[in-house]
Amino acid sequence: xxxxxxxxxxxxxxFYPGNADDLRAAAQSYLSPGNAEPIHAIACIxxxxxxxxxxxxxxxxxxxxxxxKRCIVMCPNHTGQGHALAMMxxxxxxxxxxxxPIDEVLAHALKERFPALQDDSxxxxxxxxxxxxxxxxxxxxxxxxxxxxxxxxxxxxxxEQLGQALGxxxxxxxxxxxxxxSSDMNHYESDTVxxxxxxxxxxxxxxxxxxxxxxxxxxxDISMCGFGPAVAMLTAARQLGATKAELVKYATSGDVSGxxxxxxGYAGVVVR
Numbered sequence: 001x002x003x004x005x006x007x008x009x010x011x012x013x014x015f016y017p018g019n020a021d022d023l024r025a026a027a028q029s030y031l032s033p034g035n036a037e038p039i040h041a042i043a044c045i046x047x048x049x050x051x052x053x054x055x056x057x058x059x060x061x062x063x064x065x066x067x068x069k070r071c072i073v074m075c076p077n078h079t080g081q082g083h084a085l086a087m088m089x090x091x092x093x094x095x096x097x098x099x100x101p102i103d104e105v106l107a108h109a110l111k112e113r114f115p116a117l118q119d120d121s122x123x124x125x126x127x128x129x130x131x132x133x134x135x136x137x138x139x140x141x142x143x144x145x146x147x148x149x150x151x152x153x154x155x156x157x158x159x160e161q162l163g164q165a166l167g168x169x170x171x172x173x174x175x176x177x178x179x180x181x182s183s184d185m186n187h188y189e190s191d192t193v194x195x196x197x198x199x200x201x202x203x204x205x206x207x208x209x210x211x212x213x214x215x216x217x218x219x220x221d222i223s224m225c226g227f228g229p230a231v232a233m234l235t236a237a238r239q240l241g242a243t244k245a246e247l248v249k250y251a252t253s254g255d256v257s258g259x260x261x262x263x264x265g266y267a268g269v270v271v272r
Contacts, residue, residue, distance in 0.1 A: 007092070008094055015051065023096045027051070038066040043271040046182060053257070057248075062136040070173070073134075074130075076229060080152065087110070087148060089111065093134060168239075182229060184224070184265065184266055185198040202269070205230065208244075210230075247268070253266075
């Protein structure tokens with residue numbers, strides 16, 4: 001494998017521990033399962049902040065799910081680099097826990113079904129939002145392959161079209177495939193305002209209402225960074241027969257920092 005197809009970690013040692021043993025211990029502490037057996041899920045939403053802030057929410061999501069060997073991880077494009085609809089279709093991503101190969105078969109099928117999705121490593125090189133999910137997924141599923149997709153568009157139509165394409169492609173596969181929408185919720189307002197805004201968005205997510213989520217986020221000034229991935233995910237999940245969504249855990253950064261004046265919200269949702 002050439003270095004050009006091995007994506008190096010962008011935020012190891014910052015958003016999560018850069019040492020393999022420390023990372024494994026930290027992630028496992030957040031993955032401590034509850035009483036329930038992990039369930040089959042079609043999709044989920046998990047946050048992507050530093051582990052000290054949102055790791056407990058992300059861990060609760062992945063501990064709740066029987067993670068299959070194949071996953072699609074969609075995230076927002078925070079950096080503004082690269083194409084607005086961007087995936088990586090070959091190679092692997094390196095984390096301190098080892099390399100995660102890209103699902104090239106899935107990438108090829110999706111590229112044929114939805115040509116607007118560009119093969120573009122620049123959109124992923126410095127982006128943290130998919131990367132921070134990988135150690136959790138690796139620990140839950142050692143044989144993981146995944147397809148990373150970064151979305152830099154805020155237009156509903158391409159998000160819906162991507163979701164429809166994902167639904168078609170996943171339905172045609174023999175194996176189970178989990179869709180992960182990587183997103184934090186409202187940013188940098190008071191804890192009180194953030195909780196009110198977030199629960200307006202969560203209400204739409206729990207009814208599997210992609211258009212409703214898009215409308216409430218864009219019309220009510222909810223700064224949910226990954227609403228695009230969530231819209232595409234909900235569209236695909238409905239197409240794949242999803243009937244319910246469950247809020248596994250909700251928190252804000254203020255729960256950890258103690259600062260209630262300016263927080264970020266985190267929601268963990270499982271769709272099945």
